[in-house]
Amino acid sequence: MTTLPTHTDKKLGLVIDLDTCVGCHACVISCKGWNTENYGAPLSDQNAYGADNNGTFLNRVHSFEVQPDEGAAQLIHFPKSCLHCEDAPCVTVCPTGASYKRVEDGIVLVNESNCIGCGLCAWACPYGARELDQAEGVMKKCTLCVDRIYNENLPEEDRQPACVRTCPAGARHFGDLGDENSDVSKLVAERGGMDLMPEQGTKPVNKYLPPRPKDAMPEFDVLAPFLEPVAEEPKGFLGWLDRTLEKL
């Protein structure tokens, strides 16, 4: 059914720390690596070694430059994947029921064998989280690594999304955002986690932690007192020369 559940038992999602992300794109690669060979159709590439190469990715890292009123511009790396919205517009537009939100954990998934590839769910998503695979003709999106997080064949430390597991900076966190005592919920409360495009009314589960305020560098130089100019006006011979040349 493509109607949204009124309530989900959990709200599994990601918390992404924009202060910590270094923009290495490791999460993009590990995501593609895991998801191209596990759940669902592979993430195809077209013309991968040619000039006009492109392919399907479930996670992409933008980089933005933000210029404050005063001080230097900041470069902020910005990973973006499905936000597993509570009011997911991609689910309700689906004509076949392929797109759905799970009651047990709130993950938004695509049943690929029901997808007709009409693309309407990607039109309805403000975040660009869905991409139509050009080889398979079906919609691909982040599954929150549903085939890792519950997978008892994996060691316990690997039972989290591939992007979170691989992040070398610790900028990605995974957990239940519906439980206010979970680590991720505490992190969001502490750091003022925010929604992307709240005006779209999608109520995203994933939160973004804004960059911490930059501290101002005070003017400070230990050598400054010793480097003050010794004489403003020339004296002695140079003073006489200066005055004489001035008179000429």
Add this chain to the structure above:
Amino acid sequence: MHPAPSVIFFTTFSGLGFGLLFFLGLGFPAVTGWTAFAFFVIAYAMAVGGLMASTFHLGRPERAIKAFTQWRSSWLSREAWCAVGALVLMGLYAMGLVFFDTRIMTFGISGAVLSLATVFTTSMIYTQLKTIPRWNMAITPVKFISLSLAGGALLAGQVSAALVLLVIAGLVQIFTWLEGDKALAASGSNMASATGLGDIGGVRAFEPPHTGTNYLLREFVHEIGRKHSQKLRAISLLLMVALPFVLLVLPFSHFFALLAVISHIAGVLTARWLFFAEAEHVVGLYYGKR
């Protein structure tokens, strides 16, 4: 939005076809026999041809039948039901007219209502999308329906109705353009809200996530098509409304009527191309584009 030929063709011709079916269903013109057959062939060719074209943009057209399942929540699914319902009822109605010289008004009127409902559901597929502020307006369904009625009246040879409906459709179209130009700014979505970084300062896209293009840019960002939008608006209005209006006012001839229909179709195709090419999807904001 990418102005895909299949979707432009689909919305234009299914709009015209169902518009014509609406008038035929109500008995304007009150034709029977082979004349009725000719009218229904034109209407079905347009409506069914348009619907067939819409399946060309599907990634998996062989599963299209599954689109009938989600009518409770999905406008696309509702469109499928309305279209099939309208075509079946109008088919029965047409059989009565063509082969038995009988007008079964129950089928005619319910078919006419469903024909208009099909156009409405098509328009709602676009109107429902908050991500495309230019479409997310109450005027969008009014535009689709007024245009479908004007085209239907024109094809049905209902000259006096067509004259009025063409003017209404033209005015609605102009209003849609004027309102649409303000829609993205009014939506409140911008680079600051998209990134949540607006509190720090002005946001600029520094580096996209990929060196090449991707599905998102191909499908949703079509800046190049907007270069001549003002000229194309004028051209589409001229072809869609002004020229057919003049040709209908002139003393009636079949040649002028045909010319009016061709001009109208060319105008609607142009306007529909603009409908997609001018529409800004908010995902473009992540790329610093619109």
